[in-house]
Amino acid sequence: MKNIAILGSTGSIGKSALSIAKIHPDLFTISALAANTSVDLIEQQVRQFNPKLVALYDQGAASLLRQRISDLKSVDVMSGAMGISAVATIDEAELVLEAMGGSIGLLPTLEAIQSGKDLAFVNKEVLVMCGSLVQKAVKKHNVKLLPVDSEISAIFQCLPHPFQKNRIHKLILTASGGPFWKTSSDKLKDMTPEQALKHPNWTMGNKVTIDSATMMNKGLEVIEAKCFFELELKKIEVVVHAESIIHSMVEFVDGSLLAQLGVPDMRVPIQYALTYPDRLENPADRLDFSQIRQFHFEPPDFKRFPCLDLAYTAAEVGGTLPTVLSGSDEVAVDAFLNRQIGFMDIPAVLRRAMDLHDVVYEAELDQILEINRWTREITRKIIGN
Ligand SMILES: NC(=O)c1ccc[n+]([C@@H]2O[C@H](COP(=O)([O-])OP(=O)(O)OC[C@H]3O[C@@H](n4cnc5c(N)ncnc54)[C@H](OP(=O)(O)O)[C@@H]3O)[C@@H](O)[C@H]2O)c1
Structure with a gap:
């Protein structure tokens, strides 16, 4: 069983990742989820995946979520940068999927690496902004950087390791x-x-x-x-x-x-990053060469x-x-x-x-x-x- 935390769980990549977790419930546990304002969707995700921690960056949205899920006593709700950071570093997760997109992901990415998590990585903006700092941290903390972006994943799949x-x-x-x-x-x-x-x-x-x-x-x-x-x-x-x-x-x-x-279906590279180096069945369509x-x-x-x-x-x-x-x-x-x-x-x-x-x-x-x-x-x- 792999424990995963997802930053940006209500976005296009985050939702696809959870759809993968849903079809492999014996393989993945969702420890923590984070998003910005999408209260309705994250409430559904919390009820479905029962994480220990959920964070919404937006304070008002987090307060609303706290009320909405007050019946779920085992789920903590946090907000702001501290909440996102807590999701990125939660003890239970061994792998963090960072799918928030943009510079907002910079500090949580580094924090996840510093706390020893492998990183399924799709936020290209963070690598563009400070790639050498990310690479230095990955080496220092001896964690895996697993690409999700389809092109980078394709190259990763074509190369031997190392x-x-x-x-x-x-x-x-x-x-x-x-x-x-x-x-x-x-x-x-x-x-x-x-x-x-x-x-x-x-x-x-x-x-x-x-x-x-x-x-x-x-x-x-x-x-x-x-x-x-x-x-x-x-x-x-x-x-x-x-x-x-x-x-x-x-x-x-x-x-x-x-x-x-x-x-072209992001569920394939997302799943590969989550199961690397293994490959599993995936619901994406197949290529038909005919x-x-x-x-x-x-x-x-x-x-x-x-x-x-x-x-x-x-x-x-x-x-x-x-x-x-x-x-x-x-x-x-x-x-x-x-x-x-x-x-x-x-x-x-x-x-x-x-x-x-x-x-x-x-x-x-x-x-x-x-x-x-x-x-x-x-x-x-x-x-x-
Ligand atoms: N989508 C793809 O197929 C694809 C393919 C290749 C690479 N990528 C890369 O993947 C990353 C995410 O793309 P996406 O298309 O999934 O983006 P998206 O659909 O816009 O989703 C962004 C996610 O990040 C959350 N978020 C935004 N600001 C936040 C904040 N301040 N604090 C916490 N969460 C925040 C959003 O929450 P709310 O819903 O609450 O706003 C949402 O869950 C980008 O770097 C993109 O370049 C995406």
Whole structure:
């Protein structure tokens, strides 16, 4: 029996993870759950999975939940950053699934690692913001970092463990191209949040869906892969594969390529992270090769999707530039969803924030936190102007 704590249990990834726990009740116990404001859904989850602890970041939502589940005497309800931290470090859990998304996950991620938990990891923003601090903590506390993001999971599945870096020629990250892959440059600026939220292949939370439309998602994954596998940037390539069936590939030095394929369904990589190195039955659909006529591949278009270009720049410069890229993107995506800026303003805002930043190398945690605060403030100012 594996004891799991889930941060972000009411989100797209969190719900899929609980659906896996539900079909394998003999394998997983849910020790703790955390979310922000989704009282109704987390109440259902608490009643179904009976965790010891539940936390809602929002104080009001936590008070309401406390009243709603007052009949469940064995469940503690906490709130705020302290509540999220308590879920991340709960004694009973051996593995934490960190699926909150964004910089809010930074401290709980580090706390989970410091308290010796293995980490099923999907919050790419945290690796982008401070990947070297996360990797240092993983090594110091000797815990496992198990990828959930489908592309990183695909590469992880193609590699032997441990792997030799000098046997890898390159990693090839596949990208669907998002909803606007066929949209011309002059039309991109008029794209609305509703259009951008219609991803052709995946159903995901709003932030990652908008990032897919700008192709920032792939840019963040390039930095995530660089950090996760500790490889040079020149060994990481992006190819657009609209079908999202090949989830990514590894090309070895002898020219052999290994790819991981499957229907686009996050339950597969989530389950693999929870059961690694074992594989179990999964309810996801199966690939039917009699129905697949063609696979398409195209190079990415850095001109129409400047966010991808910005991410490569941030990865190349390194230091705290990726921290700024990611933090600024969180604020800009929010502003786009709230119709404060247009679709093509997103890269313009990020570029300006990146230009204004003095890069710090080997930054400590307090510097990262301060740069994240500065980034949010400066991005809001840029948007306001
Ligand atoms: N969805 C996918 O298929 C997918 C694929 C690859 C990678 N990812 C990555 O996975 C992460 C999560 O994505 P998602 O699509 O699952 O996001 P999502 O659907 O927006 O869910 C976010 C979750 O985090 C919770 N949350 C937000 N702010 C919080 C806070 N301050 N304190 C505690 N909980 C908070 C939300 O709670 P409330 O419901 O209460 O707001 C919700 O449970 C992102 O980093 C994304 O890039 C997702």
